[in-house]
Amino acid sequence: MNNIVDGRLIPLHGPEDFAGMRAAGRLAAAALDMITAHVREGVITAELDRLCHAFILEHGAVPASLGYRGYTHATCISLNHVVCHGLPGDRMLMEGDILNIDLAVILDGWHGDSSRMYAVGEIGTRAVRLIDVAYGAMMRGIAAVRPGATLGDIGFAIQSHVEAARFSVVRDFCGHGLGRTYHDAPNVLNHGQKGRGPALRPGMFLTVEPMVNAGQADVKMLSDGWTAVTRDRSLSAQFEHSIGVTESGCEIFTLSPAGFTKPPYPREQQAAAAG
Secondary structure (H helix, E strand, C coil): EEECCCCCECCCHHHHHHHHHHHHHHHHHHHHHHHHHCCCCCEEEHHHHHHHHHHHCCCCEEEEECCCCCCCCCCCEEEEEEEEEECCCCCCCCCCCCEEEEEEEEEEEEEEEEEEEEECCCCCHHHHHHHHHHHHHHHHHHCCCCCEEEEEHHHHHHHHHHHHHEEEEEECCCCEEECCCEEECCCEECCCCCCCCCECCCCCCCCCEEEEEEECCEEECCCCCCEECCCCCCCCEEEEEEEEECCEEEECCCCCCCCCCCCCCHHHHHHHHCC
């Protein structure tokens, strides 16, 4: 069964498809759990990417981003004022850094896509607040998901939460459909008006992934063609879950098996997840 909205085909999925997404999403979340204990001062971001890549392969999947449009890494790692698509490299983590690790796996043909924020040691109060607001924005967006709601309802829930905290929502990037395809219809904007846009129907698979800036919403692209940064050099934070619309609401496919939501993550749970 398929759904055509605004001229675009939005796939609708059945119970077996939900099972596939559930497995892929759990693996993506487990990889983000595993890497938590390795996010510490003195580690370079390329090492975090290597560890995630190895974990994904060891669990019978492949990184969705590797080779996607020429991308050469298993993860995107975005530090401080990097909004998204930061390239892993020789940057060494330092006390006070915040970073987003974004990864997607392909398991038995299904895509699990998620990202999470991390903190290196003690971070500033504004960074803590920014991370809290970004996480809250994602969860408010997810709470708006149910049959008959619209994509505009998701965007409104995110935008209103962020702007009430006097932060900014990035407009240049958004969530998306997914499933057997990495990026599919529809676009899931992080701003909008209630009741506007395509209606949600059971069987739709989406990502909800607000990017929130401590300063202005404007971003710019670096010369590498991938890295997006805040134009005013303010901090940025992002969280992402993959979800499926159900008959009564939605199912989150990428919940952390270790129970991690947002930093700080308990050290004993970090050790268990890494082991």
